[in-house]
Amino acid sequence: MKRALIGIGGALMLLTLIAWYLLSGFGCEMNTAGCRTVRLDMSRDALRLFLPPLAIGLVLVVIGLRRKPSRRNPDA
Numbered sequence: 001m002k003r004a005l006i007g008i009g010g011a012l013m014l015l016t017l018i019a020w021y022l023l024s025g026f027g028c029e030m031n032t033a034g035c036r037t038v039r040l041d042m043s044r045d046a047l048r049l050f051l052p053p054l055a056i057g058l059v060l061v062v063i064g065l066r067r068k069p070s071r072r073n074p075d076a
Contacts, residue, residue, distance in 0.1 A: 002064045009060025016053040020046070 024046075025038040040046075 005060050005064030009057040009062075009064060011057075012060065013054055013057035016050055016057065020050045
């Protein structure tokens with residue numbers, strides 16, 4: 001289960017970053033003046049759209065990496 005959480009969280013973060021880059025490149029191409037390099041759009045709208053999936057992916061990875069607390073038998 002832990003590996004699945006790490007894999008899903010990592011894939012979600014990777015796909016979010018790829019989509020963010022591709023949409024930023026599309027916006028760059030739609031600019032009439034053009035642009036030389038593609039940079040991630042850091043506008044409020046872009047952050048509102050892309051930060052929640054990144055945060056969810058990060059939480060899934062952290063949950064997958066977290067260790068269970070050891071249960072010690074107090075009667076032993």
